[in-house]
Amino acid sequence: MRRRIALLALLSAFVLAPLAAGPYLLSVLVVVMYMAYLGQAWNIMMGFAGQLSLGHSLYGGLGAYVTAALFVNWGVPAVLGLPAGIAVAVAAGAVVGALGFRFGVKGVYFALLTIAFAEFTRVLFEHIPSLGGTGGLFLPVGSRDGVDLLRLRGHPLMFYYLILAMAVGAFLLCRRLLACRIGYQWLAVREDQEAAQALGINVFRAKLAAVMLSAGLTAAGGVFFAFYYNTLFPTQAFGMGRSIDIILAPIVGGLGTLFGPILGALILTPLGELITWGTEALGFKAAGLKQLCYGLSLLAIVKFLPDGVWPWLRRRIGFDPADDEEEGT
Amino acid sequence: MSIDLANQIVTGILTGLVYSLMALGLSVIFGVVRVVNFAHGEMTALAMYAAWALATWLDLDPLLGMPLIALVMFGCGYLLQRGLIDSFIAKPEHMQFILLVSLAIIMVNGSLLAFGPDAHGVQVSYGFDTYEMGPLLVDKVRLLAAAASLAFSLALMVFFRRSKTGKAIRACADNLVGARVIGLDVRRLYAVTFGIGTACVGAAGALLSMLIDVMPPTGPELTLLAFIIVIVGGLGSMTGALLGGVLIGVSEVLAGYFLMPSMKSMFSFAILIVVLVARPQGLLGGRK
Amino acid sequence: MTAPSPLLLVENLVKNFRGLRAVDGVSFQVNAGDIVALIGPNGAGKTTVFNMIAGSLQPDAGRIELAGRSLAGLRPDQVCRAGVGRTFQLVxxxxxxxxxxxxxxxxxxxxxxxxxxxxxxxxxxxxxxxxxxxxxxxxxxxxxxxxxxxxxxxxxxxPKLLLLDEVMAGLRPAETDRMVAIFQRLNRDSGLTIVLIEHVMRAVMALSHRVVVINSGKPVCEGGPAEVVRDPRVLECYLGEEAARC
The missing domain is CATH 1.10.8 (Helicase, Ruva Protein; domain 3)
Incomplete structure (x- = not known):
């Protein structure tokens, strides 16, 4: 019950936040929700099913490029382009997963395989002139006032509520998944594949489902990104940096937990902004300083809270993880 | 086969030998400490900056700066392992990844702060000299760098085969429990190994500074390059790293020659995917 | 009229590991409702037999059938879904x-x-x-x-058939007895068929209807628990030839 109240309070704070927030704060909140959403998507694959993907930018980038290209070249509205983008990303996830799992590429090697696919695609997209190549793909910026959800054109506030809805949706989906058969199968696979198999679980299929679902969700996040920022560059959409951004929130927040990605995003994004603000207030404007401080903070977090912030915080505020199960019964 | 292509291949082999030395460091660290150094290229880039600084401010030829940089990098690697990485050895891979990625972020942005976003390259007085070998034209710089790299690699192999410390480190890699039982100081040996790995990086970075320019994004690129080489050759295998470096050096120039120079890394990643799927132990990784 | 096929049929099972013949012609049958113990000294190939039944290893030769249906080529999860539950020696x-x-x-x-x-x-x-x-x-x-x-x-x-790999090892005698009682009850009440690998003779004697002895991958003998422990061939494989002759 306490948990429900806390959740509702948190949600209403996010819903009401734009009332108090100026354009700058709103843009930060958008990034927070975007990172929370992507973190949730990645968490399905790594936190639940235990498959380390370090090339998740692949799926976000594919979703973004496919949907944006359809829009730019043929005026296909986002609502129709999105399924196409998701389908391509899910197919890519299936290829990476099937190759990796069928041929027994494990651990570090699987992680490197995911990086290789993302990097391969990055260079590939740098050489597709019709998609802008290295010069980037630009979406025509229409009016910033209206609300056109079908085309994903409109006011930043629309984007905020959209990504908030996506983040809440992903949270609820993950919560639901963990309470049904496939969720339990993922946990079993994560903990011990041989034992999972001995209990009748088709390990290959469970892992593949995790990759494909995670890829599809990530693709939708990529589409949001493309239509919010209106620009796409291969280095940024498919690069290592994006993949690292995706995985930071759930790891900092707490891998495999439902609140981890949200908490991680709530910590990391404002931290980055705070560092920018702090360094500028102190009169430093050197390029790289912000990222340097960010790296140092990250180092401190992984060193001192290796399990993530949420499991630590949960103990402090007395939320017993077992309450989750009780609600399920 | 045209002379031009032959020249290109020689260039690829020589550059590849320098890549090999860098990759050797990654391979040694993984083979013994079982940690994948995701900050490997960033460390190499730091060494390249160091070589540039020595050459620019003290007029020191990178070939002479190489031992100095390798020594300093050994010390850095030793301390890094003892102070930070050691406590992550037993942790899951993604934690090690985040740790090293944070280090990489710090290094990239530290060098951006210190040296700015521009490209830095070392111009030595013999930079444009070439040797004629039959019909082939070979750059003097490249030949010297490759020779130095090969010498360093061979010295390292002799160290691991012959010296007491080298044998002890191999014992840790083969059988950690056994190594502990016979009383080896595993923590110290791990630190030495990490130091050796970063020394390779230091030496390779010094040599690379004569061949390619360094700027902040060079680090991440070199990290990926080192991965490709080491996986193709066999993660943990020293001769594998040597072979992989040459292979990737040649494949890069071939991709540049037949396709487009900017597509060379795509070609390398395709090789990486094929090797990971078909032969994850790498071309020369026999065990396991 | 043909006799009803046994729940588990293992016939002439062979498995080689790099030239070493770990299992060499092991055969036995388990009827529905039976409790059968598979015993033998360390390294006799018992766990390898289990792994082949459970689908973790594919036999080099021989037949494994569950209620008349061949288990050849099935993955462990498929074998489990066919009705075989197993435990691991190393939990x-x-x-x-x-x-x-x-x-x-x-x-x-x-x-x-x-x-x-x-x-x-x-x-x-x-x-x-x-x-x-x-x-x-x-x-x-x-x-x-x-x-x-x-x-x-x-x-x-x-499961219709439960494979237990040394679940009593490391238990105290009282715990062993409790475990034995649980299996006896499951067997009596729901007709659960059990094949167990066990070194704890206290459990083997109390639980099993029949005992199959193997040594160095080869079948030694088969029979009721009381009769098997008196068999000189069994003593021989546990204690060595000389001890048995004394």
Whole structure:
């Protein structure tokens, strides 16, 4: 019950936040929700099913490029382009997963395989002139006032509520998944594949489902990104940096937990902004300083809270993880 | 086969030998400490900056700066392992990844702060000299760098085969429990190994500074390059790293020659995917 | 009229590991409702036989049938779905999730309804005396409790045939007796068929209807527990030829 109240309070704070927030704060909140959403998507694959993907930018980038290209070249509205983008990303996830799992590429090697696919695609997209190549793909910026959800054109506030809805949706989906058969199968696979198999679980299929679902969700996040920022560059959409951004929130927040990605995003994004603000207030404007401080903070977090912030915080505020199960019964 | 292509291949082999030395460091660290150094290229880039600084401010030829940089990098690697990485050895891979990625972020942005976003390259007085070998034209710089790299690699192999410390480190890699039982100081040996790995990086970075320019994004690129080489050759295998470096050096120039120079890394990643799927132990990784 | 086929038929099983013949012509049958013990000295090939039945290893030659249906080429998960539950000699708990969830995963073999799976999981945990520990993470259990959990998980899959690989090893005699009583009850009440690998003779004698002895991968003899322990060939394979002659 306490948990429900806390959740509702948190949600209403996010819903009401734009009332108090100026354009700058709103843009930060958008990034927070975007990172929370992507973190949730990645968490399905790594936190639940235990498959380390370090090339998740692949799926976000594919979703973004496919949907944006359809829009730019043929005026296909986002609502129709999105399924196409998701389908391509899910197919890519299936290829990476099937190759990796069928041929027994494990651990570090699987992680490197995911990086290789993302990097391969990055260079590939740098050489597709019709998609802008290295010069980037630009979406025509229409009016910033209206609300056109079908085309994903409109006011930043629309984007905020959209990504908030996506983040809440992903949270609820993950919560639901963990309470049904496939969720339990993922946990079993994560903990011990041989034992999972001995209990009748088709390990290959469970892992593949995790990759494909995670890829599809990530693709939708990529589409949001493309239509919010209106620009796409291969280095940024498919690069290592994006993949690292995706995985930071759930790891900092707490891998495999439902609140981890949200908490991680709530910590990391404002931290980055705070560092920018702090360094500028102190009169430093050197390029790289912000990222340097960010790296140092990250180092401190992984060193001192290796399990993530949420499991630590949960103990402090007395939320017993077992309450989750009780609600399920 | 045209002379031009032959020249290109020689260039690829020589550059590849320098890549090999860098990759050797990654391979040694993984083979013994079982940690994948995701900050490997960033460390190499730091060494390249160091070589540039020595050459620019003290007029020191990178070939002479190489031992100095390798020594300093050994010390850095030793301390890094003892102070930070050691406590992550037993942790899951993604934690090690985040740790090293944070280090990489710090290094990239530290060098951006210190040296700015521009490209830095070392111009030595013999930079444009070439040797004629039959019909082939070979750059003097490249030949010297490759020779130095090969010498360093061979010295390292002799160290691991012959010296007491080298044998002890191999014992840790083969059988950690056994190594502990016979009383080896595993923590110290791990630190030495990490130091050796970063020394390779230091030496390779010094040599690379004569061949390619360094700027902040060079680090991440070199990290990926080192991965490709080491996986193709066999993660943990020293001769594998040597072979992989040459292979990737040649494949890069071939991709540049037949396709487009900017597509060379795509070609390398395709090789990486094929090797990971078909032969994850790498071309020369026999065990396991 | 043909005789009804046995629940488990193992015939002339052969497995080589790099030139070493680990299992060499092992055959036995288990009828529905039987409890059969597979015994033999260390390295006799017992676990290898189990791994072949469970689909973890593919035999080089021979036949394995479950109720007349060949298990050849099936993956472990398919063998489990065909009705074979197994435990591992080196226990493999899902360490970071609760004891109850471990068992729920087993029950989800036959139902997609988590609430139903949870009900069965609680029943099984009650039966095995783990009910009060159900909310602990599995990694915090002691070894005897982990062995119980291993059994609970396998039972939750509702197997027709249960393969137990040294589940009594490391238990105290009182715990062994309790475990034996549980299996006897399951066997009597629900007709569960059990094949067990066991070194604890106290359990073998009390539990099994029939004993199959193998040594160096080869079958030695087969019979009732009392008759097998008196067989000189059995003494010989445990103690060596000379001891048996004395």
């Amino acid at each position: 493999k708990p899902f360490g970071n999730i609760s004891v109850e969830e471990n068992v729920v995963i087993g029950a989800l073999r036959w139902t997609g309804d988590v609430a139903e799976a949870r009900r069965l999981a609680r029943e099984v945990l009650d039966l095995l005396g783990l009910a009060d520990k159900r909310r602990l993470p599995a990694r915090s259990l002691t070894l005897p409790d982990r062995k119980c959990l291993e059994v609970a998980r396998a039972l939750a899959t509702r």
